[in-house]
Amino acid sequence: MRTECEKCKTSTPPEGEASICSYECTFCVPCTSGMNHRCPNCGGELVARPKRVG
Structure with a gap:
């Protein structure tokens, strides 16, 4: 995870x-x-990243 x-x-x-x-x-x-929820690298949709627990 970055x-x-x-x-x-x-x-x-x-x-x-x-x-x-x-x-x-x-x-x-x-x-x-x-960026209007668009990835500038691949053009894909940007969505909320899941949170890591623990």
């Missing part, structure tokens, strides 16, 4: 909010909104 936004380098800890595409590209919520 721990920083690929666009702005903001921290995205496993217990925090982030978005991912099917290739697990990782972006913070503000960058995701700014």
Whole structure:
């Protein structure tokens, strides 16, 4: 699980909010909104990343 936004380098800890595409590209919520929920790497949909527990 990536721990920083690929666009702005903001921290995205496993217990925090982030978005991912099917290739697990990782972006913070503000960058995701700014990119209209589309991954700039593959063009795929960005969705909420599941939280890791434990």
